[in-house]
Each structure stands twice: as C-alpha cells, then as structure tokens.
Amino acid sequence: MKMRNLIALLLAAVMLLALAACGGAKTDTPKTDAPKADAPKTDAPAAEPKILKLAESFAYASLDAHKDWNGWYTSIYGLTETLFKVGDDLSVQPLLAEKAETDDTGRTWTITLNPKAAFSDGKPLTAEMVVRNLQRIGEVNERFADVKGYEIKAVDAHTLTITTPEVFPTLLTDKLTNAAFGIMDLDSADLDHAPVCTGPFAVKSFEPEGTVEMARNAAYWNGEVQLDGVIFYYMNDDESKLMAMQSGEIDGYSSVTAAAKQIYSAEPDRYVLTVIPATRLQFYVLNENRLSAAVRKAINLTVDNKAIADFLGGTVSPAVGPFGASAPYGKVTKPAVDIAGAKAAIESDGWKLNAAGYYEKDGKELTVNICYYFARSLDSIALLMQEQLKAVGVKAELTGVEDADSTYRVTGDYDIALYCMIADQAGDPYYCINALFRQSSDWALGGFHSDECEKLIDALASETDTARRAALANQIVQMAIDDNAFGFVGLFNKTTVAVPGVKNIGENSPFDFYAVNAATDK
C-alpha cells in the first residue's frame, strides 16, 4: 500500500511540476506590447479584421533596424522604410526621399525628403532626424562603420547633404536603399521592441526571436493601408511551414523548397506559386594556381548548369554570369556545354585516357578536389559536378566543410571551391565585382588577376553614369569568364506561395528584405 501511495505521489508531483512550469513559462515570455501612446490609431471595421499571417525563416531579438541584420526584418514587417527603395526591375526609386543629386565633385549628395513623410504617430520626418539616423548607423553597425567618415548635415527641414571622403557613385544602392538604413524615430521609448517608424505597419506586439504582430498604420503618409494587420510567425522548419499552409494557419511564405513546390503545384486552386529569378548566386572558383588553363576550360565546358537547375527542382535558374540576364550589367556570354571540346582541351594538355576511364599523365590520374559547405544546395551541386566530370574522365574528390568562410575561402586550399552569396545587393554590380575579382579579395587566392581588369574595377568604383557602369561591369565579368577563373552555376529563384487572394507580399521583388507594404491585401 505504501508503495502504491509512493508511486501515486511521484506521478502527482511530476504533473504538478509540469503545470507549475507551464504557468512559469508564460510569465517568462518577454512578449512586448507596443506602448499604447505609440500604437497607431486604427479605424478597423467592426467586421472581421483583415489580418494576414505569414511565416518567416529568421527572427531577431530586436527591432532596432540599425543593428546587425534587423533592418531586413523591420523592412519585411512593413515597419521601417529607407530613403530610396529598389524596384522589382532593380531600379532605384524614391521613397522617404524625393530625389538625390551630386555636385560637380561627385562627393557631395543633396537629398530632398518627401515633405509628406511622417512617422506612425503623426510626427513629420525631418532632415535633422534623418541625419541622426545615418550617424547612428555608422556608430552601431560594424558593416557600415565607414559612414562615420561622412559629413552629414541638415540644410533645412527637408534637405540634407552627405559628403563622402571619396567619390562614391553607389551611395544610393550601397547605403540609402539598404534595409539597415531604415529610418526610425530615435526618440522612441523602446527602439529594441517598439520603435516608431514610417512604414505602413506599426508594432502591435513583439516577441524576441518569435512572433511579431503588426497593426495597420492608419496615419500612413504614402497611401491607404489595405490590411488591418499582419502576423509574422518565426518558423524555420520547412515541413512545419508546409503543414501550416495545408492546415490554413498561414497565408503564405517565401523560400519554398523544391519538395513543397511540387505539392503546392498539384493544387493550383488552393495555392498560388510565384517564381522569379533572384540575386543569390551559386558559383565556383577554379584555382589557377593548381589547374592549368586547359583543365579549367574543360571543367567549364563540362559542368552543365541546366541539368543542375533541373535536378534542383526549379529552385534555381541557370546562370551565365553573376547577375541576372535581364539586368543591364548581366549581358555576358559563356560557351555551351561541349563534352568533345572538354576532352580535346584536356588532351591538348598532354593527358591520356587510362583503362579506368580517367585522364592520366606521368602515372597520375587527373584528380580535382571540390570544396563545398552544407548549405544552399552546394552539397548537391558538388555531387552532380563530380558525376559530370567523371563522364569526361576527370576524377573529382569532394571535401565538405561546415564553415567555408574560415577554411578554404581564406586559405585557397582547393581546386574548385563552391560558394553562395548575394551577388546583387540593390541593383548595382560593384559590390560583387569588388568581392570576387579584385586582386585584394579573398577569392584572389584562386589566382585570378589581370591588370586590365583591376583598372576597369577602379574605373567602375568611381563611374557615375549608369550605362557606362553597366558596360564596365559586363567587360569585367566577361574577362573572368573568358579566363575560366570562375563557373557561375545558378541564381536562386525566389519562390513564394500564398493562398488565392493574397497579393503584394514581395513575391515579385528579387530581394529578400521586401515583403508587406500598403498595397498588400488578402
């Protein structure tokens, strides 16, 4: 009897503890409701409010747009806006600012704000507040520490000037359209949890690294907001997102996987899929210090990126260069897959096929080491490349690492190095060209160098004419392609799924940092 009591007691204790913990966890949840004074005035209809529910793969601990990568998410949430934005066609368009002009030196920019621009509490946006925002970004974000060297001044209520130490033609694309440059009212009571901003939505409640609820900004300065609110659920598991869509708990999300895309495609009356080419590039570097020009040429003639794109189920589009072919700076060409040409190139280098079907010279088989990391389908690409190279007689060995940024990318210890990066940040080619083709870049360890290319990159750095910039970019990229220094495999597609009726959730923007806006509806 005593034992029965003991077991019953143990069970009761466990259950009580569970219930107690249950109550405890609720109080531990630091979900922040925006202060009532800062909450937007809503004139929501008495009928059922229009609340859109979206899933996001990332969530941050703060809504301070200037710090870390938070700005991407405050932009996605429709909370912050930048002075300029990048359109779906990659063009720079006015947003909080009406225009930007440079003086004759090319160093001083005059920015004119839209006089209608205002925060969600009705406070007008002033040049002085923008100046404070820009100065703060330089202070709190390591990626933009160079902004500290700018001279930023308010000229009048709606005009400011920015003077950079050097000619900086990409100020708008590199900085002023960047989501980290989202404008906040720096006098907000709580910048981390409920900043007052200018976007079509204001914070209703914020759970750090969790669910974010946004309410309609009824006082939005740039048109009427269609939705009453948006809820962003943090879900980084693909299966959970798929099932939340199937159970009707969310209305949409981006970055749909190939497997989920297939499921949604089978029910077009229930799900609307939008697939557009985006800017995340999968590419490889061919190490010129280890591979001869003939072998590099053979590799590039062998790798069939159309077959790779097919295998990846439509999540990527085959790439020719680092930028989309529709961009003015994406007009480059590369030879088509040519197996016979690849074999001829290898044989011209003195290699002979052995009995095992591999090329051999001086008793050594032609073997290349492909380094990759486990993300963005690079592991699948490495395997497919291995198979394709085997078919022409090149043996490929695979080396997978967890962190490319601290291993092969900075040591140069590879024959072929696979990598994935955002090639086009905001409608300008300079960032990517500078990161990949400069002699001082990390990828220079692959051995690519050309004095002419270096001069062209210098010219691109200071060129202010857009058409001339595109021409320079095309020339530089073509040089790298012709040198077989790189292989551009694919550009990730942005795949968005939504239930019928949902529109304007950033499905047509190639960038990840745009989602809801005033026109978003369901």
Place this chain on the structure above:
Amino acid sequence: MGNYIGKRMLHLVGILIALSFLTFLLMYLTPGDAATKKLNAQGIAVSQEVLDATRKAMGLDRPFLVQYGDWALGVLRGDLGDSYKDGQAVAAKLGKALGYTALLALGSLALSLLVSLPLSVLTALKKDTALDHIVRFFSFVANSLPNFLISVLLMYFLCVKARLLPVVADDSLRGLLLPALALSIPMTGRFLRQFRAEVLEQLSQSYVSGAVSRGVKRRYILWRNVLHNACIPILTVVGLQIGTLFGGSVVIETIFRWPGLGKMAMDAITNRDYPVIQGFVLFTSVVYVLVNLLTDIAYHWVDPRVRPE
C-alpha cells in the same frame, strides 16, 4: 548525508572547470568565429578590414587563455556575459529557454510515466499474452522511430488531417501537447521495455514464489515487494532521462517552434556564440550532476539500506 552532498558539490566544481575549459578550447579550435558568422549572416561578403575591426571589438583577437580567463573571471563574479549574436545577457537567455525546456521536459515525462508505469506492470503480469505482445511491438516501434518522423507524422494527422491541434502553436497547454507527445512517444517505448524487464526480474526472484507458497496475496507481493524492489533501477532510468531532457531537444524544438535550450544551444553553436555555449554547458552540467545526486538520495529514501557512497 551532508558529507556526501558536500563531496559531490566539490566534484561538481572540478567538472565545471574541466568542461568549460574543454568546450572553450574546442570552440576556439573550430573554424569560424562569431564575427564572421555575424557579418556574413545573410550571404553578403564583408571586407577584411570590417571583419578585423569587428573581431577586435568583440575581443576575439586576444589569445585563447586571455579570452577564457576573462570569461571565467566574469563567471566567478556571477556574470555569464552577453551573447555575441544579439547582445542579450546569457543568464537571461538561459532563463527564458529553461522555462520552455522545463515545461516540455516535465510534460513529456509525465505523459511517458502515466502510460509506461501501469502498462509495464500489466504486461509483466500478463507475460506472453496477446496484450504483452501488442504492447511490446508498439514499444519497439516507438523506440525505433526518430523524433523528426514522429513529429511530422503527429503534425500531419493531428493538425492537417484531423485539425485537432494547431501547427502554429503558442506556449499554452494546448501548444505544449504536440511537442510533449512527440518527445514522450520514444521515451515511453524505452521506459516500457526497461520497466517491464525490471518487474519481470523481480517476479522471477525466489522471495516471490516463497511468499506465494506462504499464501501471501499476490496484490500485496506486487505492491509491497516487487514494485518496491524494482523502484531503484526505474529511478535510475528516469533520473538519467530527466538530465537528458533538460539539455533540450533540437529537433522537436525546431519543428514545433518551441524556444527551449536545445534550439538555443544549436543556434549558439552555429553562430559560434561562445558565451551562450559556455553558459549552456555550465547549466546542463549542473543539472546533470544535481539530478544524479537527487537520484542517489532518492535510492536511500526508497530503500534506507542503500547508503550513498
């Protein structure tokens, strides 16, 4: 008993020093650091100058022993440091995640014990009957299924098909049910097999047949002797399981959006967030040692002949 507890606490200090040093060393030797992870988080490369400046600001350019010593001194002052990723205090992050993990751990443990304790006794008493075979089969299957598969199956049938529970759960009891169930199914399978084996072991002892032959009621033998004697190994199994549960479950927490310790630790490792990793290691070590200590004390409580050594 007091001496025994004091000795175990002294061991704990040694364990904490050794584990924290080893973890710090391993993270230091692993390629990549918090600065690279933070700056390249969204796939946009940064210049070497920016990277070097960030490393310097975070103190990552200092020698290993200086970094470790700095962290250890902070711990001695009661400061676990701040997260490299988001600047939040590690203690606060741990506290928040612990609430969720405790809820999930105790919820799933309660479910498992409620099912496995009575069923294991019943199947031991009904050994080799149809019921025994069925329960053994299901315990084998439950024990073999990986957590992610159980989670996805539960979600599909209970949320998508039957619409009984939400996929997008919150931290309410309703939200807890699915992750607790997913975590408890394999645990129940393990408990069933181990508890049943213990009860059977006791039932086969000569003192049971002796008691039966003396005319003692079977029910009395079962409750007074068999279960009493099976209790110590069962406590060991449960104690070890509690220690494991308090380490968090990455898979379950990720699938069900449950912000517990497992997910926090995994994110910290991915981001090379040393202060958070160190805090997690310290915390789980303390929990593991304390749970084992409590289990040992419970042995003595259940059977006073067992003296903690």
